[in-house]
Amino acid sequence: MKYKRVIVWFRNDLRVHDHAPLFYASQKSEEVIPVYCVDPRLFGKSLLGMSKIGSHRAKFLKEAVDNLKTMLQQIGGNLVILQGNPEEVILDFALANNAEAIFYSEEVTQEETKVEQQLEKNIWKHGIRTEAYWQSTLFHIEDLPFPVSQIPEVFTQFRKECEKFSNIQKTLPRPKSINFPDLGNNFEDFPGLSTIGLKEPIAKRKSTVEFKGGEDEGIKRLQNYFWEKDQLKVYKETRNGLLGADYSSKFSPWLALGCLSPRFIYEEVKQYERERVKNQSTYWLIFELIWRDYFRFICKKNGNKVFQLRGIKNYVDNWSRNEEIFWKWANGVTGIPFVDANIREMNATGFMSNRGRQNVASFLVNDLNIDWRWGAVYFESQLIDYEVCSNWGNWMYIAGVGNDPRENRYFNILRQAENYDRRGEYIRHWIPELARIPGFDVHQPFDLSTSQLKDYGISLGSSYPQPMVMNKAWI
Ligand SMILES: Cc1cc2nc3c(=O)[nH]c(=O)nc-3n(C[C@H](O)[C@H](O)[C@H](O)COP(=O)(O)OP(=O)(O)OC[C@H]3O[C@@H](n4cnc5c(N)ncnc54)[C@H](O)[C@@H]3O)c2cc1C
Known part of the structure; x- marks a missing residue:
């Protein structure tokens, strides 16, 4: 059975390649409405009055969302930008537009999972379904050689067992086209920084890489670092550098917002190994991506302990708060x-x-x-x-x-x-x-x-x- 109309709720997965909710929505539904929600709580204050998102990240996020819109338009879609708490405004939007289901990517830490659970609760009574997909790690959670509750507390053990007993799934193709319904032209853009109370960042000294948000820019950085500058073959020797554009990949901002999928990077490494060279450096980039996976699974396993003073070791020191x-x-x-x-x-x-x-x-x-x-x-x-x-x-x-x-x-x-x-x-x-x-x-x-x-x-x-x-x- 196909759904008539599905909302794909984009979160920290701002891309169209290797995107499970978008891919499956395009297969399982006649019409697809991609949505991004600007949650005001993300722009709130944290400890000592610090902004949760500073100007640099907010600018990068805006660029990434703007680029996602362009990428979706290229395959016949568009991006609806809503403002407000997702568990409320997505519900209102789904009801107003007769959506039958909401597809999204699963997160692991409390603030994000609370939103998912509340949204699910709110929409359930209206007969709207949800489908949550695991993405953002190299190893899929279902392919781990142990249940999340038994993930080893030592990285090396985690890595070795994953390398030995798990496979990395292939990337999902980007949908050739999606059928976006006619919703009129009343689309908002991602708000400007001043609207969310932030100033445009001014770099006081030039950064060595221009970090611009979006899938296009993330892929460009990969092309440049792997293929044009041929830096991957020396990554292990240069990765501890401090100054310059190419001592390390600088993929992290695009990975953090999901503009690049780790499995896409993995496939590019494998292609590089076939076409150029396979050595310790090519392996080491994958090794670092496994660290990234590890912290994500550890957060899923340990819940809120990761934010607490005693951490997951339950160890307390005499910290000062000066x-x-x-x-x-x-x-x-x-x-x-x-x-x-x-x-x-x-x-x-x-x-x-x-x-x-x-x-x-x-x-x-x-x-x-x-x-x-x-x-x-x-x-x-x-x-x-x-x-x-x-x-x-x-x-x-x-x-x-x-x-x-x-x-x-x-x-x-x-x-x-x-x-x-x-x-x-x-x-x-x-x-x-x-x-x-x-x-x-x-x-x-x-x-x-x-x-x-x-x-x-x-x-x-x-x-x-x-x-x-x-x-x-x-x-
Ligand atoms: C105190 C502290 C805080 C950090 N906070 C973050 C953070 O908020 N976001 C973040 O992405 N990384 C964080 N890191 C990890 C690491 O410093 C960055 O991922 C890395 O510097 C990004 O640069 P790169 O993309 O050039 O990395 P590369 O060396 O090119 O590595 C490739 C990718 O592997 C992953 N990776 C590499 N090292 C680590 C690591 N130690 N832990 C997890 N993933 C890793 C990243 O996704 C990175 O993009 C933190 C490290 C420390 C010590």
Whole structure:
């Protein structure tokens, strides 16, 4: 039996390739209405008054939704943009337009699943059906070699068993065409940033990759990184870089909003291995995508524990909640150049490398001893690639309350700076005032009030702060 009319509710899956709800709706229904809902709660405030979505991510999201509309128009469809709580406005829209079912992609964390459950409850009494699809991971949940409740707490075990006993399903083709009903021309666009109370982001120093939201741009980035620049073959050696467009794939913002499907990336890696080269680097990109899967399944398994201070280890430390210290970290004015440079990059562009994230997170929780959840919420607000499971999973990991078999994942900031930014190029890029000091060793602990600076006749006193902590373990 075919449905007469189905709504496809787009969430963090803003693409038309490998899209289960869209694909199955196009097969199972005579007419398909794609819908995106701008949920005002996403633009609310979080801990310490931080915006849940900052300007960089909001801009990227708007671009991604706008592009989805274009992609749908290319196959005969369109995108209806609703504003309000999805569990209410989608119901009203479904009733007003005689939809028989709503197809959507399943999420795993509380805020999102609550919305799904409420929508399902609201529409059930009107005889409207729902079909929820699992997507967004490389390994489909039904293909895991264990039930979600028994997912190993150690990544390596998870990975090895998935690699041995599971298969990665093929991508679903993008529908050649969809039959979109005549609903008139009364379509709203995704609101401008000022309407949702945000300012247009102004990058204070140029980002090395132009992050523009949307499936088109995500695929373009993949073409460029894999095929034009041929960077995949050296990914494992370059992935710990800090400066430049191509030390890592930079796929994360498109993955986070579902503009790129991980299975699509996987198939491209396999094609690259057939046509160019198969080596440790090509495998390593898949290895990292398995990390991404892992955090998603861990969130599904552990529910709200991932947002709680004690984490999934149920371990409690004496965290401090000193707002002054926290904001120095968040504003990139700790006086520790390697930390400040990374934070300043994120604040200016919405992106930070994985190496940078590990270091600034470790500095906040291990050196400043601040409640790790404040850091996670700050990243949520700033990162263009914020993804709930990867973010909270990684923060738990570094705070020692997650899935880390090691007791204390401490990063020695000065040693890390020496190893990964030997010539201080990254630090000088993001803290240009340091570039004015010839020969100044940005990797050594220093006291800006000493003769070191006076020798150069430079007073940085007001433009760059003194270090807020000096940890003996660094020296
Ligand atoms: C404290 C902290 C917070 C983080 N928050 C996020 C977040 O909100 N969103 C996010 O996508 N990633 C997050 N990461 C993981 C990682 O830093 C980013 O995925 C990576 O830097 C993105 O750059 P890339 O796409 O060039 O990665 P690449 O090195 O090219 O990796 C390819 C893809 O693999 C996945 N991946 C790589 N490393 C990880 C990892 N450690 N955990 C999960 N997935 C990974 C990403 O999807 C990434 O796009 C966080 C890491 C830390 C330490």
